[in-house]
Amino acid sequence: AATGPAPHLKRSGGAATVKAMLLEWCRARTRGYQHVDVQNFSGSWGSGLAFCALLHSFFPDAFDYGGLEPGARRHNFALAFATAEERAGCAPLLEVEDMVRLPVPDAKCVYTYVQELYRCLVAKGLVKTKKR
Numbered sequence: 001a002a003t004g005p006a007p008h009l010k011r012s013g014g015a016a017t018v019k020a021m022l023l024e025w026c027r028a029r030t031r032g033y034q035h036v037d038v039q040n041f042s043g044s045w046g047s048g049l050a051f052c053a054l055l056h057s058f059f060p061d062a063f064d065y066g067g068l069e070p071g072a073r074r075h076n077f078a079l080a081f082a083t084a085e086e087r088a089g090c091a092p093l094l095e096v097e098d099m100v101r102l103p104v105p106d107a108k109c110v111y112t113y114v115q116e117l118y119r120c121l122v123a124k125g126l127v128k129t130k131k132r
Contacts, residue, residue, distance in 0.1 A: 042107040048076025
């Protein structure tokens with residue numbers, strides 16, 4: 001179980017270590033959100049609610065998470081990506097249409113987007129990293 005501050009991504013150990021740390025960070029940030037169970041960078045993100053939960057954990061005033069439905073994928077992705085762009089300054093690397101077209105999102109695309117979101121949140125001072 002993740003406790004304490006979010007893991008930082010500046011450790012040595014290669015891409016697999018960074019990926020595992022980023023996945024654990026996502027798990028920790030979204031723990032307790034209904035309909036969200038982050039286990040990977042593909043199927044866990046299929047409804048769009050994991051993106052919404054992750055953003056809501058930083059910007060709880062941006063939208064009412066409790067009003068979201070797992071079946072409203074297009075709405076969930078659009079809300080999450082717009083919130084990420086407006087509130088975190090995250091580049092729109094994913095398209096809503098691409099996400100709803102696939103039943104299971106592409107893991108590399110999701111991972112890349114989450115990396116960018118993390119980077120933007122660090123730049124805004126919303127995620128603390130350990131200085132070496």
